[in-house]
Amino acid sequence: MNAAVDQYQGCLLGLALGDAIGAPFEGGPVERALWHVIGKTRNHLPRWTDDTQMSLDVAQVLLEHQAIDQDRLAEQFAGSYAWSRGYGPGTARQLKLVKRGTHWPEARSTVFKDGSFGNGAAMRSPPVALFFYNDFERLIAETKKAAAVTHAHPLAIQGAVAISIVIYFALQGRNYPEMWRLLKERCASPVFSTKIGLAERWADGSSEIAKGEVVKLLGNGMAAQDSVVTAIYAATRFMSRSFGEMISFIISFKGDVDTIGAMAGAIWGAANGSATLEGIPVEARDQLKWVAMELYKKRLPPFICGQ
Numbered sequence: 001m002n003a004a005v006d007q008y009q010g011c012l013l014g015l016a017l018g019d020a021i022g023a024p025f026e027g028g029p030v031e032r033a034l035w036h037v038i039g040k041t042r043n044h045l046p047r048w049t050d051d052t053q054m055s056l057d058v059a060q061v062l063l064e065h066q067a068i069d070q071d072r073l074a075e076q077f078a079g080s081y082a083w084s085r086g087y088g089p090g091t092a093r094q095l096k097l098v099k100r101g102t103h104w105p106e107a108r109s110t111v112f113k114d115g116s117f118g119n120g121a122a123m124r125s126p127p128v129a130l131f132f133y134n135d136f137e138r139l140i141a142e143t144k145k146a147a148a149v150t151h152a153h154p155l156a157i158q159g160a161v162a163i164s165i166v167i168y169f170a171l172q173g174r175n176y177p178e179m180w181r182l183l184k185e186r187c188a189s190p191v192f193s194t195k196i197g198l199a200e201r202w203a204d205g206s207s208e209i210a211k212g213e214v215v216k217l218l219g220n221g222m223a224a225q226d227s228v229v230t231a232i233y234a235a236t237r238f239m240s241r242s243f244g245e246m247i248s249f250i251i252s253f254k255g256d257v258d259t260i261g262a263m264a265g266a267i268w269g270a271a272n273g274s275a276t277l278e279g280i281p282v283e284a285r286d287q288l289k290w291v292a293m294e295l296y297k298k299r300l301p302p303f304i305c306g307q
């Protein structure tokens, strides 16, 4: 089945809404007080954070090059960097180095020698999944390239791959057994495979898992291994319910609410489309919808047998 443009728009709107709605709940009292001051646009719309900004940057490079050009992506990330978007501390340092002329592989290893395992790579996978919607192996390869510009650690890269896989299936209609199988195969580190196995068992819907259990066993932190499967579980559990119910559940976790919200929102929107997200206020809705439309128009052409 071919995904509809509405699902592309749902994916980017869901990402931005999860990000912007979650942002006021992230961090301690100081971060929340600051966001209270800077968390609205001049037109009083909820602002999104680095999750959405970096996703728009990835989309920009895909639309220009029909692939992830890593030098160009590093330049794009650095050009868009602004402290007020709340970037992760390691990514902020890297992007400032790149801005001052350091080549990205060097900037990356200056900050974390073994690479960052933050969820900052996973949160920007959705546009890659939209663009390479019909070529699974190409999708995995391009997702890894997009992640590695700032996040070299295998756990960050597996987190990015996991989000791409789930969006790939959300766009196509929902073949869940195959999705869980591929998640376990491609995200095979013990921490990921244990959590994926748990989320798969929980997602059968036979019992409602309490939020405390979700936080304790899947996590709510900034590390990819402590937030990506949490987002996948939340999106899967609320797939046939409202976006608002899903976000309320995620807000109750505390922790890295905006990025768990962004990842879950992108998955939910890719499956359900944009119709029910239209009335919810967010910064730059028209730009997000336009970028989604461009990704739809310029995405990899459908594979035709015999070519």
Ligand code: AR6
Pocket: 049, 050, 051, 086, 087, 088, 089, 090, 091, 092, 112, 113, 114, 115, 116, 117, 118, 119, 120, 121, 153, 222, 223, 256, 258, 259
């Ligand atoms: N060793 C030790 N600590 C690490 C390592 C490592 N190799 N990698 C990550 N950390 P970062 P992000 C810890 O800074 O992934 C924003 O709000 C370390 O404490 O690369 O881009 C985003 O929206 C590091 O600062 O950021 C996300 O929600 C932290 O993990 C979130 O921050 C995050 O890694 C993460 O974004």
Ligand code: MG
Pocket: 049, 050, 051, 086, 258, 259
């Ligand atoms: Mg964020």
